[in-house]
Amino acid sequence: MAKLYVDSDKYGDQANSPTVEAFHSAIKDLVRRRLDESGVDWNSFVFDKSYDLITAADFAEIEKKLLDAGHRYDFSAVISVNERPEAYKPAEGILGDDPDWTMEHPDAPSGDADAEGRALCGVGDNVMRVAESTVGTARYVRSSSQVMRYLTDGVPPETIAIIDDSGGTLTAPILEQFAGIICMGGTVRSHLGILSREYGIPCFMNAKITGIREGQRVEMETAAAAKTAEAYQKGEEMTANIWKLAQEAS
Amino acid sequence: MVGAPRLSYAQLLETNNLLQTFTDETYWLCVTRTVQESKLFPVPPYMLLSYLNAFYRYPSLLRKVESVMTAEEIGDRAREGRPPGKSAMGWGMPGFYLLGREWLINMGLLRPQDAAEDVVYLMDFWKRLQLSWHRNDGHITNKEFGHRCQILPERRLQVFESDAYGCEAGDPLHGAATQFMASAAQYGFLVSCESRISLLNTGPYKLADGNEMIVREFMDLGEGDFPWLDDVAADISYNNLTVPMLVRDCHFYLVDDWGSFESEPEFRAENIVGVGLYTSDPLTDGHVPVGMESRETLTETFHSLDGLFKEATARLWKRIAGWSRDQMLDAGALTYFGICKDLAHVAGVYAQEDWMLIDERAERFRPLLNDEFSRDCLGELVGLLTLPSHRLSSYSMMQHGNGPTRMYTPIPYAILDGEDYVPTCGPVYPGSTTLSAKADRYRTSQGVLSLEEYNRRVRNFAPQSDRYRFLDETWLKYNHDTARADEMYRHEQERARNIQGRGASLGTAELAAIPRD
Numbered sequence: 001m002a003k004l005y006v007d008s009d010k011y012g013d014q015a016n017s018p019t020v021e022a023f024h025s026a027i028k029d030l031v032r033r034r035l036d037e038s039g040v041d042w043n044s045f046v047f048d049k050s051y052d053l054i055t056a057a058d059f060a061e062i063e064k065k066l067l068d069a070g071h072r073y074d075f076s077a078v079i080s081v082n083e084r085p086e087a088y089k090p091a092e093g094i095l096g097d098d099p100d101w102t103m104e105h106p107d108a109p110s111g112d113a114d115a116e117g118r119a120l121c122g123v124g125d126n127v128m129r130v131a132e133s134t135v136g137t138a139r140y141v142r143s144s145s146q147v148m149r150y151l152t153d154g155v156p157p158e159t160i161a162i163i164d165d166s167g168g169t170l171t172a173p174i175l176e177q178f179a180g181i182i183c184m185g186g187t188v189r190s191h192l193g194i195l196s197r198e199y200g201i202p203c204f205m206n207a208k209i210t211g212i213r214e215g216q217r218v219e220m221e222t223a224a225a226a227k228t229a230e231a232y233q234k235g236e237e238m239t240a241n242i243w244k245l246a247q248e249a250s
Numbered sequence: 251m252v253g254a255p256r257l258s259y260a261q262l263l264e265t266n267n268l269l270q271t272f273t274d275e276t277y278w279l280c281v282t283r284t285v286q287e288s289k290l291f292p293v294p295p296y297m298l299l300s301y302l303n304a305f306y307r308y309p310s311l312l313r314k315v316e317s318v319m320t321a322e323e324i325g326d327r328a329r330e331g332r333p334p335g336k337s338a339m340g341w342g343m344p345g346f347y348l349l350g351r352e353w354l355i356n357m358g359l360l361r362p363q364d365a366a367e368d369v370v371y372l373m374d375f376w377k378r379l380q381l382s383w384h385r386n387d388g389h390i391t392n393k394e395f396g397h398r399c400q401i402l403p404e405r406r407l408q409v410f411e412s413d414a415y416g417c418e419a420g421d422p423l424h425g426a427a428t429q430f431m432a433s434a435a436q437y438g439f440l441v442s443c444e445s446r447i448s449l450l451n452t453g454p455y456k457l458a459d460g461n462e463m464i465v466r467e468f469m470d471l472g473e474g475d476f477p478w479l480d481d482v483a484a485d486i487s488y489n490n491l492t493v494p495m496l497v498r499d500c501h502f503y504l505v506d507d508w509g510s511f512e513s514e515p516e517f518r519a520e521n522i523v524g525v526g527l528y529t530s531d532p533l534t535d536g537h538v539p540v541g542m543e544s545r546e547t548l549t550e551t552f553h554s555l556d557g558l559f560k561e562a563t564a565r566l567w568k569r570i571a572g573w574s575r576d577q578m579l580d581a582g583a584l585t586y587f588g589i590c591k592d593l594a595h596v597a598g599v600y601a602q603e604d605w606m607l608i609d610e611r612a613e614r615f616r617p618l619l620n621d622e623f624s625r626d627c628l629g630e631l632v633g634l635l636t637l638p639s640h641r642l643s644s645y646s647m648m649q650h651g652n653g654p655t656r657m658y659t660p661i662p663y664a665i666l667d668g669e670d671y672v673p674t675c676g677p678v679y680p681g682s683t684t685l686s687a688k689a690d691r692y693r694t695s696q697g698v699l700s701l702e703e704y705n706r707r708v709r710n711f712a713p714q715s716d717r718y719r720f721l722d723e724t725w726l727k728y729n730h731d732t733a734r735a736d737e738m739y740r741h742e743q744e745r746a747r748n749i750q751g752r753g754a755s756l757g758t759a760e761l762a763a764i765p766r767d
Contacts, residue, residue: 005361011654012638015356017626020637023618028358046364047675051611054359060617073622077292079575080621087620128518144290144571151564167288168439173564175436185287189510191439191446198432200519229512233282 002035004028005042019066019073026062030054078143094143099215103140103162103184105208113246118219121211122242124204125227127188127197134202134220135245136160136179138212141171150174160218166190166205175199180220182207182242188227209242217245256673259666261370266660268373269348273657274649275393276345279508280632281650288444292575294624296443296582298353302612303587305350308343309368310678311594311604312375318709319597321375325382327596329401330715331492331530331537341391341507342447342589344376348658349631355659356637362659363671369661379593386723397504399452402465403723405742405754406536407455408761410494411463412748414524415545416766423545426552428519431493433559434468440566441470441479443582447589450509454502458762461523462502464511466493471559472693475591475606478581480689482565485558488529489693492537496524524766527551532595534695535713539745545767576684579619580608584683598708602688602701607681632657714741730754 006012006028015021034053035045045053072089075081081088093101111120136158141147147170155177163171166186171178175195181203183192188205196203202222212218224240231238286293315324351369354360380390386403389395402410417424438448448470454462472489473479497513500521504512511517527548528537541551570578584606594600630636635648635655646654665671692704699707718738721729729735735754743750748764 004358006355006358006638009638009641011643012641014638015627016630016634016636019623020627020630023623023627024357024637031358042361043670043672046360046672050359051614051679054614056614056617059615063617063620073620074625076287076289076294076621076625077575077578078289079573079578080292083575084620142289148568148571151567165287165289167286167290167293167444168436169288169444169567169570170290172436172440173567176432176560191286191444195432195436195439198428198435198519200428226516228516 002032004031019071022066023062026065027054027059030058030062093140095145100213101140102211102213103164104210105184108208108210110210117246118243119246120241121218121244122182122207122209123239124182124207124209124220124242125188125238126222126224126240127193127203127205127226128200128222129224129226130202130222132223134160134180134222136218138162138182138214138216138218140214141174144170147171147174150177160220162207162209162212163192166192168192168195175201180222182209182218182220184209187232189229189232204240204242207242212242212244219243219245257366257370257665259663261374262661262663262666264377265370265373268344268377269369269658269660270656271390271394272344272348275391275507276341276632277635277648277657278393278650279341279506286444290570291444291578291582292619292621292624293444293582294628295619295621296579297586297628298619298624299579299583299608299612299616300586301346301350301353302615303350303583303609304343304346305354305365306609306611306675307587307604307678308347308590309365309372309674310676312372312590314599314604315593315597316375318599321378321593322382324593324596325379325385326719327532327713327716328379328383329385329403330713331402331406331534342586344373346586346589347372352637352639352658353627353631355639361671362639363662363665363669365673365675366661366665366671367673368675392505392507397506398454399505400455401452402455404726405739407463408749408756409537409742409746410465410526411457411496411524412761412764413539413542413746414494414496414526414766415548416524417522419520419522423525423549423552424519424522426549426556427493427525428522430552430556430559431466433556433563434471434491437471437559437563437566438468440563440570441476442585443578445582445585446508446510447585451505451511452509453505454511457496458758459498461496461498462500464495464497464502464505466495467491467509468493473689473691473698474693475588475600475602475688476581476585477606477683477685477688478566478569480686480691482569483562483693486562486693488540490530491540491555492528492530494524494526494528495522497521498523529695531695532592532598532708533711535715536742536745538695539747542747574684576616579616580683580685583608584685595704595708598705598711600701600705603681604678606685606688607683609681610679611675613682726754 040049075088081091108122113119139159141161141163151173155174158179160180161178162182164184166183168191181196183205184207186205193205221240227238387395387400392399442448450467451464453464468491472486473483474489500513500515500517502511502513527540529540530537541548588605591605639659640655642654644654648655690700691698739754
């Protein structure tokens with residue numbers, strides 16, 4: 001079988017991710033096979049013959065083999081799982097139509113209700129310090145269909161949006177209507193963090209939460225110090241608390 | 251290539267130095283700046299697709315640009331504000347190309363020496379472009395300057411500073427300006443498919459009172475190259491807007507090659523004490539004031555633009571929410587790939603089929619681009635550096651990371667010793683897109699033009715500032731009292747509201763004494 005230039009790598013071996021390694025190994029096998037079958041030399045192959053010999057159909061076959069073996073992909077964009085549900089792991093709670101569904105982070109702190117009836121249910125990196133805590137009603141915003149609904153009907157007052165996407169596009173047309181944002185990813189420098197600061201909307205990034213149902217009244221400790229670039233660079237924890245307000249729970 | 255090598259040792263040494271410098275900075279940017287993710291857009295898949303499109307197309311498209319105008323001439327024009335210099339020039343153009351190359355090496359579809367002449371040419375183009383664009387601070391990148399970006403000449407900065415209207419948190423202008431910048435940034439993220447390619451910050455520039463100025467650019471706002479802005483952005487009358495922002499009580503200690511900043515203490519809207527508003531494009535001679543006639547007009551202009559951006563955001567979001575995944579993939583990939591498309595606009599050779607299609611050689615890879623593979627592959631390419639091509643001898647210690655790794659593979663010097671290589675990946679191949687066809691409407695400072703007319707006007711455009719191309723800041727230092735220097739400054743000041751006709755000898759103290767009303 002043909003030997004590829006990268007087959008003699010003194011220091012490198014394989015990719016870290018099993019999915020990447022599976023694809024890359026299969027592609028290298030394909031290249032070796034096509035070189036053997038066609039008989040063309042590398043210099044004719046690399047920027048000429050390979051365009052006909054290595055095709056989209058070949059890559060589709062490689063992808064199919066992994067699915068046929070039972071693998072299902074993680075999704076990042078909702079449209080990916082919507083268009084190919086058979087290829088992706090199920091997207092739970094994505095439509096926001098299950099009132100009992102909660103987003104759970106394994107490292108989220110929790111506690112019993114204090115004297116004021118507040119129970120700790122999470123922490124996050126504060127984007128911008130404001131004078132007081134921010135109180136509102138938690139609502140999950142995780143898909144474009146939910147955003148479209150809010151765009152049509154309006155965002156309910158005092159909504160604290162819980163978002164598992166640190167980007168600035170999913171919620172773009174309704175972002176300004178949020179009273180607060182709890183984002184499960186990113187850092188204070190992520191696009192959502194940048195936009196919330198520009199708009200002056202209280203926001204926690206990189207949040208770890210537990211037990212917050214749709215409609216739960218929550219309080220964000222937005223008077224806490226904003227997490228600094230230095231804290232990120234040194235790996236220091238610098239978090240603000242999130243509480244459930246038990247007496248107002250829906 | 252077999253036979254006498256066409257590349258010299260000196261060329262390879264310089265190219266590999268640029269690659270290594272670029273490796274260090276790319277790693278730092280990717281691991282310390284931000285994580286780009288979206289539930290709306292399949293971001294890692296479109297990034298990978300863009301890298302391949304860049305690998306296969308950039309060398310040919312840059313050669314096409316240079317058939318009309320050299321990289322250094324374009325850099326000179328960018329320095330003068332036409333069009334706004336994009337972060338493209340700092341990082342994106344070589345970054346995307348080299349990531350495509352690295353990925354192909356790891357799939358066994360490329361050897362490090364293949365396309366050697368493309369790599370040498372592309373890095374040389376980038377170097378010349380960067381050196382002319384950054385001529386005033388004398389560095390290739392912001393990173394080389396300690397993450398600082400002082401591009402503009404004194405004469406432009408004097409106009410920006412003296413034009414700016416003073417403002418304080420709570421007053422109408424301050425509120426309108428901050429609201430505008432929020433909605434423009436949000437619109438920019440959406441236009442560029444969750445990337446920050448439409449946004450750029452340069453500076454800082456020190457002001458006499460100890461304050462600092464950051465120049466904020468918002469780009470690709472109107473009906474232009476992106477098919478998805480047809481109709482949606484019809485009401486946006488400016489394709490590019492620039493906001494010089496005067497800031498007190500915080501020092502911008504970092505402006506990176508992605509165009510974002512950090513300050514100490516952290517910048518907040520309350521720190522803004524002065525603002526202005528300008529537009530520019532390949533048909534303007536410098537920055538043209540927008541709504542700067544009076545404080546009230548500027549306030550109203552910010553309000554009006556804020557409203558227009560919000561409406562356009564809602565329209566564009568609805569359009570994007572109705573797209574298929576392939577359409578999202580194309581739009582994101584073309585936004586990334588198109589990060590340096592304005593080079594073609596400045597040269598007057600822009601073609602939609604060059605910049606807004608996925609080359610068939612890149613298109614082949616689409617079936618691989620599921621979310622998981624793309625996420626993991628991207629992570630290994632730019633952050634973890636765990637692909638085989640990244641690994642070096644165990645003695646090696648990478649800058650910033652200390653591991654035995656390197657992001658971009660150098661060109662092997664063995665090609666000078668007879669090892670064969672294929673010099674180029676070849677011409678642009680046919681391309682395709684799943685997006686709607688682009689309407690032949692391009693928003694410019696001279697109105698909405700067809701592309702043919704836009705290119706024709708650009709090629710015939712000879713801005714007066716080109717006459718002063720080689721009158722640099724060192725020359726000015728010793729010749730500010732000459733008629734030629736005075737002419738150059740007076741030309742710059744023609745549209746200024748407070749220093750019109752003041753000429754080249756205007757000093758810091760006189761400028762600081764001008765009221766900001």
